[in-house]
Structures are given as structure tokens and as C-alpha cells.
Amino acid sequence: MKNSPTRRQFLGTAAALVSGVAVGSNKLFGAPAIIRSLDKPNSLIDGVQIGVITYSFRDMPDQSAEATLQYVLDSGINAIELMGGPAESFAGAPKNTVDMRSVFPLMRKRSAKQELTDDEKKQLDEAEAQMKAYRAELTKWRLSAPMDKFEQVRKLYNQAGVKIYAFKPDAFGMQSSDGEINYGMKAAKLLGANQVTLEHPSNDAHTLRLGKLAEKNGIRVAYHGHEQQTPTFWDTALAQSPANAINFDLGHYVAAGNPDPLIFLKEKHNRIASMHMKDRQTAEHGKGNLPWGQGDTPIKQVLKLMHEQKYTFPAVVELEYKVPEGSTSVAEVRKCVNFCRNALS
Structure with a gap:
């Protein structure tokens, strides 16, 4: 008797079916039966939707749409904020030749104002030059991208039990044309995202522009913050457009020394589209990014508040602490999900 297909084999088959490679029409012959046999994840815990931003899997070698879905399934999560790379590569975007796994640590080191060695500076400068050329090529591609491919990604993920509630391509910068911004918003809607x-660009003219374009596209723009977050950080953008919203970062907010984040959540919950979670220390304790339960961020209290108040925005795992030796980012995200289950039990 043959073994049943593994999840990875299933995903390859489903991707072919969805993209029309395995069948000669747009109908997904055979796919629903395969998909129904797969255990679907469920991270809606006691009314609180736990999600993950796929940036959490940035250290994994395969960044394709199919592999990313596998990481999400293995983490036990059913709702995601999808980075641009997996979806755009599925749609045929030009390939980025820069190894971002080696570049991300250098970028974080520089943003934290830590001194880079001469070799690190050279590596980062060369990578950024390559990235500039790549972005120009990508921008050109986006203006004529095959949009039906994004709908195919949505079908692939939805049939495996995963909803894409947010999309994060780098298409919304101040230098982006209206055409590129509209592309990103239309792609998001085809993926099934509501945001x-x-x-946050820290530019009032740009948040006004994005808000107005989002209104036309029937979607929200959720602005993420780091340690520049304050209780009033988003106020101007929120006043500019009902389509402008908050992508709150609980850990960074705590590390920045702000007042009790539960107060902020109570006051702004109706304008929060999604919330990133990480366990950071306060400034007094060094602002470290630690395994959940070891830092100063009140993750448990926030999740309980969300349950009690029936807040519906996703609480999103963003893995930023160092992955322990012998573990993987997938295993660590799974630990974070279990932390949430225990907090809400």
C-alpha cells in the first residue's frame, strides 16, 4: 500500500492545479478532495485570531509561495500577513539576487546604531546597490503583472485552510507611482486581504495620498511602527482618511517606554487593523528581544483583553528573538502559538 502524500507533496500538486499546469482549464479538478484530506490549522483561540507575519520565516532557505505555506501550516496558523516576495515570485516577478538572509542582520545592526565593521559596511553597500537595480526592474514588472496569479495564490492558501488578511509588498514608498501603489492594493484584494x-513613512503628505488611494481601492492601509510609536503616533494619518489604520507593534511600544499598552488598545481598538507581538524588555532592562515569557511585554494580559472585549483584529506573531541552536523559525513560531493558547486557556 502506498503512503499518503506528504504536505509538501500535496502543496506541489495543489499549486500545479491552481496555476492550471496540471489541468487544461481554470477548474480545480481533483484539488478539493486532496485538500479536504489534509489537516487544516486553526489558530483562532477562544475568539482571538492568532496570526503570523511571514517575515518570521525569513531565515528559511526556500521563500517560494508553496514553501511559505508549508511553514505556516507546520506552525499551526490559519491567518497570515504575507510579505511581498512569495506572492510576487509566484506571479513571475524578476528574481532578487541579493541574499536577504545575510543582509537583514546588517540592516538591523545599522538601524540599532551599532557599529559595522569595514567588511560589513562594504557588504551592505554592495547589497543596497544591487537592491536599487532590482527594485527598478521590479517596479517595471509590477505595472504589467499578471494579476490572476494573485488570485491563484489565494486559492492555494485558502484551500489549505490559511487566510491572507494582509499583504506587505514594498510597493507603497514615497517614490512609488500611483500605478505601483494601485497594483499593490489590487493584488492584496485578489489575495483576499482586507489591508x-x-x-509608517513619517510623512503626512504620503499618508494622505495612500489613504485616498486606499479609499478608491476599497482596502485599508495599516501603518507599522517601531520605537517611534507613541499614543498619538498615528493620529494625523487616522484623521486624514477612514482607510488609514494602525498596525500596532506591542513589543516595540513597550521597549520605547510608553504608558500601559492596554490603555492604548482600549482607546484605539476600532482603528487597529492588526497587531504584531514580540516579547521585548523595557529600556531599564536593556530593550532585549527575548523568547516569549522572558521579557517585559504584557502579551498574556493583552490577549485576555482581546478575548474579554471581543476585539477582532489579528494578534500577529513576529519572530525576532534569536532562534536557538538546533531549532528553526517554524518551531519557534509554533512555541509562540502555544504560548498564546496557554494564555487564553
């Missing part, structure tokens, strides 16, 4: 996310 696009980006770092």
Missing part, C-alpha cells in the same frame, strides 16, 4: 501594511 496592506507598511512602515
Whole structure:
């Protein structure tokens, strides 16, 4: 008797079916039966939707849409904020030749104002030059991208039991044309997302522009913050457009020395589209990014508040602490999900 297909084999088959490679029409012959036999994840815990941003899996060697879905399934999560790379590569975007796994640590080191060695500076400068050329090529591709491919990604993920609630391509910068911004918002809707996310640009004209374009596209723009977050950080953007929203970062907010985050959540919950979670220390304790339960961030209290108040925005795992030797980012995300289950039990 033959063994049943593994999840990875299933995903390859499903991707072929969805993209029309395995069948000669747009109908997904055979796929529903395969998919129904797969155990689907469920991270809606006691009314609180636990999600993950796929940036959490940035250290994994395969960043394709299919592999990313596998990481999500193995983490036991059914709702995600999808980074641009997996979806755009599925749609045929030009390949990024920069190894971002080696570049991300250098970028974080520089943003933390830690001194880089001469070799690190050279590596980062060369990578950024390559990235500039790549972005120009990617921008050109986006203006004529095959949009039906994003719908195919949505079907692939949905049939495996995963909903894409947010999309985060780097298409919403101040230098982006309206055409590129509209592309990103339309792709998000085809993926099934109700929001696009980006770092807050700290530019009022740009948040106004994005808000108005989001209104036309029928989607929200959720702005993410780091240690520049304050209780009033998003106020101007929120006043500019009902489509502007908050992508709150609980850990960074605590590390920045702000007042009790539960107060902020109670006051702003109706404008929060999603919330990133990590366990950071306060400034007094060094601002470290630690395994959950070891830092100063009140993750348990926040999750209980969300349950009690029936807040519906996703509480999102963003893995940023150092993955222990012998573990993987997938295993660590799974630990974070279990932390949430225990907090809500």
C-alpha cells in the first residue's frame, strides 16, 4: 500500500492545479478532495485570531509561495500577513539576487546604531546597490503583472485552510507611482486581504495620498511602527482618511517606554487593523528581544483583553528573538502559538 502524500507533496500538486499546469482549464479538478484530506490549522483561540507575519520565516532557505505555506501550516496558523516576495515570485516577478538572509542582520545592526565593521559596511553597500537595480526592474514588472496569479495564490492558501488578511509588498514608498501603489492594493484584494501594511513613512503628505488611494481601492492601509510609536503616533494619518489604520507593534511600544499598552488598545481598538507581538524588555532592562515569557511585554494580559472585549483584529506573531541552536523559525513560531493558547486557556 502506498503512503499518503506528504504536505509538501500535496502543496506541489495543489499549486500545479491552481496555476492550471496540471489541468487544461481554470477548474480545480481533483484539488478539493486532496485538500479536504489534509489537516487544516486553526489558530483562532477562544475568539482571538492568532496570526503570523511571514517575515518570521525569513531565515528559511526556500521563500517560494508553496514553501511559505508549508511553514505556516507546520506552525499551526490559519491567518497570515504575507510579505511581498512569495506572492510576487509566484506571479513571475524578476528574481532578487541579493541574499536577504545575510543582509537583514546588517540592516538591523545599522538601524540599532551599532557599529559595522569595514567588511560589513562594504557588504551592505554592495547589497543596497544591487537592491536599487532590482527594485527598478521590479517596479517595471509590477505595472504589467499578471494579476490572476494573485488570485491563484489565494486559492492555494485558502484551500489549505490559511487566510491572507494582509499583504506587505514594498510597493507603497514615497517614490512609488500611483500605478505601483494601485497594483499593490489590487493584488492584496485578489489575495483576499482586507489591508496592506507598511512602515509608517513619517510623512503626512504620503499618508494622505495612500489613504485616498486606499479609499478608491476599497482596502485599508495599516501603518507599522517601531520605537517611534507613541499614543498619538498615528493620529494625523487616522484623521486624514477612514482607510488609514494602525498596525500596532506591542513589543516595540513597550521597549520605547510608553504608558500601559492596554490603555492604548482600549482607546484605539476600532482603528487597529492588526497587531504584531514580540516579547521585548523595557529600556531599564536593556530593550532585549527575548523568547516569549522572558521579557517585559504584557502579551498574556493583552490577549485576555482581546478575548474579554471581543476585539477582532489579528494578534500577529513576529519572530525576532534569536532562534536557538538546533531549532528553526517554524518551531519557534509554533512555541509562540502555544504560548498564546496557554494564555487564553
